[in-house]
Amino acid sequence: MAASTLEAMHGPVRCPHGCSILPPDLLRRIARNGNRRQREAALDTLGLDHTLRASRATLELLGGPARRGLFGLAGAIKQRTVYDADHTETLPGRVVRSEGAAAGGDVEVNEAYDGLGATFDFFAQAYDRNSIDDAGLHLDATVHYGQRYDNAFWNGRQMVFGDGDDDLFNRFTISLDVIGHELTHGVTGDEAQLVYLGQAGALNESLSDVFGSLVKQYVRRQTAEQADWLIGEGLFTAKVHGVALRSMKAPGSAFDDPVLGRDPQPANMSGYVRTSADNGGVHTNSGIPNHAFYLVAVALGGYAWEKAGRIWYDTLRDRRLKPTATFRQFARLCVQNAEHAFGAHERDAVTAAWSEVGVAADA
């Protein structure tokens, strides 16, 4: 009913993958100015959108000071809560560690708590960002999710970690960059809302790898040259022939295993994988922008979060970045933001890096 009402007003409102085509701003206007039926339809559609921005919009329209009420006004103070699902798939589970509580004996709980803190500190100190939504969002994570659960994901409001399968995958809290990766999905959802499909989806994935890796580098105080540029190191058990899930330095080289197969990531547009699987290969083609970032970071040297990371962060927040952005559109904004923030040397380094991965970033 919600969809049909809005379709009558604005044509089709949902893409084949279920994501809302109408932007939240338009839905907000409909909900604010439409009749009762239109208002309900808009609120229903906003409610199906799992982004923080849509959540805030919905709650604001329901009449409350949503940002304050749901997310809290914590200033730049961390507010972490780790939950235990006790091997069920019910979220969020029971609270097992709140902000300021001492570490206990549960490794996953402690890793999640520390990883949330490291990611919060990284964004706050490197980019003056107050949590995922830049408004002090409380950081929630659930561990021990499901039975032999070999995945981690961001559900639009919190992080979810499985313990691995006791066979090929270790616990998903083991790798700090995995935690940074998942939380960055929250940042991307709040800023650019890149659709999780095709090149925009691969950019969404790549941004999570970029900032996930930078969180790790920031904690270790590693320069671009010193960093391993691996994503998910330690996630594989000893049975697997591989060092990590992905390599930003050398996409396609992270693993080669009889059971898991070979790392499929390309480092260049010549290897771009056209597929309907995985929302258009978002975890595969992310190797291309991942490698572009690595090339920029190494070319500029020093701590990667200071220049390369700043350029990518400015681009993520750039209002010209469309939710359906292509690699080329993203790359062009990177070039412009590099020049704006730093100058010609950095602009040329960014242009060269994107060119090396087969993306023409010049105008």
Next chain:
Amino acid sequence: MRIQFRVDGGFAALPGFNAPVSIECDTLPPAREAQLRDLVQRADFFTRPEAQAGAPMPDARSFTITVDDGPRCRTMTVHEPIGDPALRDLVAEVRGEARKARERR
């Protein structure tokens, strides 16, 4: 009964590991085949309405299951997190069989 199974996405998103697998249930031990049949039935697989997919959640997986049982055949895609316990049990057990089938290849 034949079950075809495919995994899509996930943080790891391993195309080789996620490739489609076909499980010939008639070749399984009778007790295991009966268990899978029971799970298909309890999940109301052939008649349940397919849940509406929301916006894709980053790194969440989807599982596509086809059950071909003589005159009845249906393909359904299930997205994480799976709310229905019966459907969750079916996906978990089919995943286990798929992994064994993959390792036998």
